Amino acid sequence: MTSVRVKVPASTANLGSGFDTLGMALGLYDEVEARVIDDGLKITVAGAGAGDVPCDEGHLVARAIRTACEAIGFPLPGLELACRNAIPHARGLGSSAAGVVAGVAAAYGLAGMETDDRALQLAAEFEGHADNAAASLLGGLVVTWTEGERYRALRLDPHPDVRPLLLIPGESSSTHVTRQLLPDRVPHADAAFAAARTALAVQAITLRPDLLLPGTADRLHQEYREAAWPASLRAVRALREQGAAAAISGAGPTVIVLTQDGKLPQGVDLTGFDVRELPVDREGVQVSAI
Structure with a gap:
């Protein structure tokens, strides 16, 4: 694909004593449109973080896309991003994890691939823990843990009354x-x-x-x-x-x-x-x- 649209949910983590372990996805979404271009980087940001986040190679979604593309062996000559952010930043709702997951998922989409266990590993490495990233990636309730340097996650369905x-x-x-x-x-x-x-x-x-x-x-x-x-x-x-x-x-x-x-x-x-x-x-x- 030469362009994809990514919709990624917010998340809540810990849920009490489940520190760095439990996460749950929430119905509030950032959207990213990613397009392969001949060269360079073009970024526009609307909504949360507009005017505050960098619009260069330091942009979190751009960094996540480039890292994931390199990991899966997909060449990316240039990139154009349009980000529409609804998840408030620095409020405990997983905005950074959502940005990372959006970038990783966009890279997979551009490569014509489905996300897999490696996608979780790539996203969690940015955060240093997997609770928010796994929730945004998988949805529902997640239980996360590590095995050596490998991040793992189990997805569960929350009760409909929650x-x-x-x-x-x-x-x-x-x-x-x-x-x-x-x-x-x-x-x-x-x-x-x-x-x-x-x-x-x-x-x-x-x-x-x-x-x-x-x-x-x-x-x-x-x-x-x-x-x-x-x-x-x-x-x-x-x-x-x-x-x-x-x-x-x-x-x-x-x-x-x-x-x-x-x-x-x-x-x-x-x-x-x-x-x-x-x-x-x-x-x-x-x-x-x-």
């Missing part, structure tokens, strides 16, 4: 900064708690939505990163006290609430948050010829 609500604040957050707030070691009891609750979260999201509240409990990372988004963590605590399955989405500061009715409890102060219901995306990245 209705995510996103509380998106105006401020942004840096994954690099929030990771620096994490300790090198955690108490054994907290590690055991995280293992149990991560397993429970998978059961709750796929089969037993009545267990979403205990399944999204965390003692592994959120409290350590409170300094990065104190208002978001206050909202998580207040919502959980009212029985809502709330957690920080990815590196924050967005809060995700896994509901069964699309409603939030009354009386919780959510000033400063844009509340949006986003469905679970079940398709993952989609590639079509133009």
Whole structure:
């Protein structure tokens, strides 16, 4: 193909204690049109990040396309990109992973290939972990892990009654900064708690939505990163006290609430948050010829 259109979903990661392990795709999409040209690089960006992201070889989608093309042996003399971004940047909704997955999928599409396990490996290597990338690539709920240097992912279908609500604040957050707030070691009891609750979260999201509240409990990372988004963590605590399955989405500061009715409890102060219901995306990245 000489040109393709890519539609890639946002994602939420961690879902409580599933740190760097659990991810889920959400129905909010970036779109990229990629076209092979004779030489050079042309990039236009509309929507989130327009005017802020580079429009040269440093552009994330362009870098992902070139890396993937090299890996699969597809020659790319020149490239034209048109990006329309709906996923807000630096909010914990997987915008960078979506950009990487869009680039990898575009490279595969231009080469006339279907994405495969190597596509996940390429995308996850950009991020350093596979939770967001696997969710955007595969859709649904993903459980991710590593085997040596190999990234792996298992896709599961969330229960149809799971209705995510996103509380998106105006401020942004840096994954690099929030990771620096994490300790090198955690108490054994907290590690055991995280293992149990991560397993429970998978059961709750796929089969037993009545267990979403205990399944999204965390003692592994959120409290350590409170300094990065104190208002978001206050909202998580207040919502959980009212029985809502709330957690920080990815590196924050967005809060995700896994509901069964699309409603939030009354009386919780959510000033400063844009509340949006986003469905679970079940398709993952989609590639079509133009």
